[in-house]
Structures are given as structure tokens and as C-alpha cells.
Amino acid sequence: MRVVLLGPPGAGKGTQAQIIAGQLGVPAISTGDIFRANVSGQTELGRKAKAYMDAGDLVPDEITVAMVRDRLAEPDAKAGFLLDGFPRTIAQAEQLASSLAELGNKLDRVLELVVDEDELVRRLSGRRMLVDGQMVQRDDDKPETVRHRLEVYREQTAPLSGFYESEGLLSRIDAIGEVEVVTGRAMQALGAADPEQPTQG
Ligand code: AMP
Numbered sequence: 693m694r695v696v697l698l699g700p701p702g703a704g705k706g707t708q709a710q711i712i713a714g715q716l717g718v719p720a721i722s723t724g725d726i727f728r729a730n731v732s733g734q735t736e737l738g739r740k741a742k743a744y745m746d747a748g749d750l751v752p753d754e755i756t757v758a759m760v761r762d763r764l765a766e767p768d769a770k771a772g773f774l775l776d777g778f779p780r781t782i783a784q785a786e787q788l789a790s791s792l793a794e795l796g797n798k799l800d801r802v803l804e805l806v807v808d809e810d811e812l813v814r815r816l817s818g819r820r821m822l823v824d825g826q827m828v829q830r831d832d833d834k835p836e837t838v839r840h841r842l843e844v845y846r847e848q849t850a851p852l853s854g855f856y857e858s859e860g861l862l863s864r865i866d867a868i869g870e871v872e873v874v875t876g877r878a879m880q881a882l883g884a885a886d887p888e889q890p891t892q893g
Contacts, residue, residue: 694773695716697804697805698856699807700850704871705814708874708878710876718773721769754779757772779852802863803882817833
């Protein structure tokens with residue numbers, strides 16, 4: 693299965709991506725995680741991405757699209773994947789469709805995690821992640837950057853919802869509730885869309 697997980701920062705994409713990908717038996721590919729690993733590893737890619745990330749802006753499409761294309765060409769992504777945090781612009785979505793078409797593939801489903809904005813701000817300001825054994829706040833989870841990231845989401849990423857809806861690929865998932873309840877809703881949406889499901893009779 694080839695799945696995209698869409699949703700604003702703080703909607704629980706990272707958590708759900710890991711669980712859903714595990715259940716589907718496909719790799720969860722998070723562009724944010726790949727960028728963060730490159731920033732900590734002080735690679736050329738990390739050096740290019742860091743200023744954009746710190747400001748809460750999107751890393752330019754030409755950098756991001758090439759990185760995803762390389763990642764999707766790796767053997768573990770051949771049979772399927774779950775993309776978390778990509779695409780984030782219509783241009784990225786179009787590039788993704790054409791990269792997949794070159795391989796004779798296409799997306800099976802796009803899940804949009806839906807959470808209202810007050811709840812997002814609450815979640816993001818309290819969010820911590822584990823780095824070297826310590827719980828730390830991500831630099832881009834500071835309140836002023838959070839507001840900007842939500843604005844970037846509204847302006848650049850939210851239009852993807854309509855884009856994928858018009859392609860008949862979108863399932864909106866209510867992402868408020870216990871983690872496993874939200875996972876259940878997502879799996880139900882995927883089950884209904886699973887082209888590999890055997891038909892009766
Ligand atoms: P995330 O962990 O998905 O919230 O991503 C953290 C940051 O990485 C974002 O605020 C962007 O700066 C950058 N980033 C992640 N994915 C993308 C993408 N698809 N396009 C552009 N920038 C991205």
C-alpha cells in the first residue's frame with residue numbers, strides 16, 4: 693500500500709505513522725525525521741535545511757523532492773510506504789505523482805488527520821522528544837515558531853486536502869481521542885480502500 697498521511701503540526705502524524713506503517717508492514721518515511729537526522733549529522737543536506745526548519749518555513753521543493761525520490765527508490769519502499777510530512781505543497785504532490793508514475797505506481801490513499809487549531813497549539817507547546825536520554829523541546833516547537841508553522845500549513849499544505857479529495861483519494865480522520873482509537877479509524881479508512889483485499893465468492 694502507498695499511503696500519504698496529511699495533517700497539521702501537532703495532529704499526531706509521527707505517532708500514527710509509526711503504528712499504521714507497522715500494521716501495514718511498510719516503512720514510515722518522515723521527511724521531518726530525515727531532515728533532523730541530517731541536521732544532527734551535519735551533512736550538506738542538513739546544512740541547507742537547517743535555517744528553514746528553525747524559522748518554521750518549508751525547505752525548498754527542489755531539495756525536498758530530490759530527497760524523497762531517492763528514499764522511495766530504496767528497496768524497502770518498493771512494495772509500499774507511508775509518507776509522513778510529504779507532500780506539503782501542491783508542487784510536491786505533483787512531483788510525487790510523476791515519480792510514482794515513472795515506476796508504474798500510484799497512491800492508494802491519503803489520510804488527513806483532523807484536529808482543531810486550539811488543540812494543536814496546546815499539544816505542540818507541551819510536546820517533548822527524547823534526545824540522548826533527555827526529554828527536550830524541538831526548537832521549532834517554541835510558541836512563536838509554532839504559530840508560524842500553523843500559518844505555513846494553512847497557506848501551503850491545507851490546499852492538498854482539496855487536491856486529493858478531487859482525485860478521490862482522501863479520507864478525513866478525526867484525530868482527537870486515544871492514540872489507538874485514532875489508529876482504528878485510520879485502519880478502517882485504509883481497509884475500505886485496500887485494493888489487495890480479497891473479494892468474496
Ligand atoms: P515535521 O517533523 O514534519 O514537522 O517537519 C519539520 C520541518 O522539516 C518542517 O517545519 C520543515 O521545515 C521541514 N520539512 C519537513 N517535511 C517537509 C516537506 N515535505 N517540505 C518542506 N519542508 C519540510
